[in-house]
Structures are given as C-alpha cells and as structure tokens.
Amino acid sequence: MNRLIPLALILLLAGCRKDDVSITSLNNNPFDADFTGEDLFVSEGTELIVESIPGIGAVSRQVIRFRVRSELFLPGQAGRPYSVQVEDRTTGVGVYLDQAGAGDHRFTYILAVPMPGEQVCLELRLANNFSEARAETICETL
C-alpha cells in the first residue's frame, strides 16, 4: 500500500493536462475576423457589358470580377458553402454574393451605372449566416 501513494500521485499528476491552446495564435482561419494570412481576394478586372432589356433596349453595366483564393482555406473548409459581402465604397451599397455553384470561387459584382475613368473600390468580406470575416479592398478603373 505504501507504494500505491506515489504511484497514484504520479498517475494523477501525469493525467494533469496542459493547456496547449493559445487564443492569440488562433488566426489562421480565413473566416476569422482576426485572420492574419495573405490576401484572400484577387481582382480579375473590370469591363463594360451591354444588356438588352426587352422594352427598354440596350443597357450598359460595369462588371467587376474577383476570385477568392480557396487554396488559403483550411483542410476542413474545402467544399463548404459561403458568401461574400461586398460594400461599394463609392456608392455605399452593400450586398451579399452567393457562390454560383459548389466549389466555384469566382464572383461578379455589377454596377448599374458604369463609372468610366473612375476608380471603383469594393470592400470584400467572406460571410456566412450574416456574420463577416476580415475586410479587404480591391479597386478597379474602367
């Protein structure tokens, strides 16, 4: 029985778990507002498109295309659906853009009134359930 005491104590102390999770070091998730990794959004340019609307005729629109760098997603996040919140810094308009399809990380933002020669800046955030991650800004000029 004398040997049981140190043995029990050693077992107990060995069973004492170390707190190995540091909250400040949790910043590698792209959906985290405190994400410290590389830029997630890559602009793919802007262009003018003409739409034909019955009864109205031809209407010009400015399209800004961008891509989400899904390669920065963590392994468990691949294939999970998400949205992108876009805030037009020029007009102050904010919208949520959903993925065109599962695994599609390309998005298109359309300005109703084209702004040729003017720089258009968009504040972009990954989003889900109406909560947003870190903001990044891309700017394009038509």
Added chain:
Amino acid sequence: MNGGARSLMFACALGQCVFGGLRAQLTGTIRFDFAPVGTTRYVVDGRYRMSERQVDLLEGPHRFVFWAPERRMLDTTINVAGGRVIDVPVTLRYSEEFIAWRRRNDRGRVERAWARYAPPVLMAGAAAWAIASYVKHEHAYTELRSLASEYATSVDPGRISEIKSEALPEAKNTLRTTGTGMVVAGGVFALATAATIHFRMRSRDRAVEPFEDKERVRFEGLVWSPMPGGELWGASISMPLHR
C-alpha cells in the same frame, strides 16, 4: 462441600467432643444470594476459601470476605444462628480500578475505532473525488481540444468570434480549475492513505490494555491455612500470559 468446609465441620465436631460437656454448640446454615452469580468466591474466618452458595457453620459470628472478578472485596461478619437457615444477599460492587480501566478502555476503543475506520472512509472519499476530478479534467481538456478543432473547420465568422471570445476562455478556465481540483484531490487522497497506514500501524502496536485485578491479588493473599508443621499464609501471583 470442599475440603475447607469439611475441616471446619470436623473442627466443630472435635470441639463438641472435647467441650461438649461444657456447652453444646449448634450449627446454622447460611444461604447466599450472590451478585454476580457463579463467579463469587469467599474466605471464611480467614482460612477457608469457598464458592458454595450454602454453608453450614457453628453458631456465632464468622468473618466473611467475598470477592468476584472485577469486583471490590466485601469484608463482613455474619452471625450464624444455631439450627436455623438464613438467607444473605451478597452484592459486590465493581472495583474502582475496574471502573477506571473500563472507562479508559472505552475511550481507547472509541479512539481506536475512529483511527481504524475514519481514515479509510476519508481515503475512499478522496479517491472518489480524485477520480471524479480526473474525469472532469479530461472532459474539460476534450472540450478545449474540440473547440480548437471547431475553430479550424468553421466557416461561420460569428461562431468563430464566439469561440475565441467566450467558449475558449471558459474552457481554459474550466481546465485550469479542474486541474487544480485534481491535484488537491490527489493530495487529500495521498494524505488519507498515509493516515490510514499510520493509524493501522499504530493500532497494531497498541494492544488493548489488560485489566490487572489488584483486588484478586489481595483476596488470594488472605488465606491462612493450618499445616502440620505450622500455619501458612497463602499468596498467589497473577501473570498475564496472553501478552
């Protein structure tokens, strides 16, 4: 009737032959009602050790010393009436030494019982506490790891914020608290185990103190026996052989 009583009757008969002409002596009977029954012994006239409940004696006063184990001696004189039977109740009180010994022993018994049973109960309680603390601690650790893993897979910024600002700090606090509780419970368990071993060993060393019946020694030294070569005072020594 034992040898002593027979001698007494013989002495009575001899006295009657020699001095019969002078005065006729009658015998009387004493019937004792002893308390305690069965263990009471007595010495008659300083010579005859007896334990019979009934004795025939020459009329006249006789000195009796009664004794029973653990009881106080009773030294008294009983006047025997010739040709009559008298009933004598004899109640022996416990000796002061026995009362003191019993009190001491009772106290010792309570102390021994506490020393014997309290530490193991405490030890079992501490062991249960230590096990429960360990389980809680493991659960807290699992919860912490699970939250860390949820952080790595979540695509919900709101949930991520909640994990970092509320759930994780709470889980870390729980892990710290349960860890402390586990160490304290382990310490109490170790102390209780050490106390159990200590008291077991001490109670093994401390045997129950035997009762030394001094009244018995005094009683057994009371006998005076007439012998052919002279009289003899009898004495005896009691040795506790069980130790």
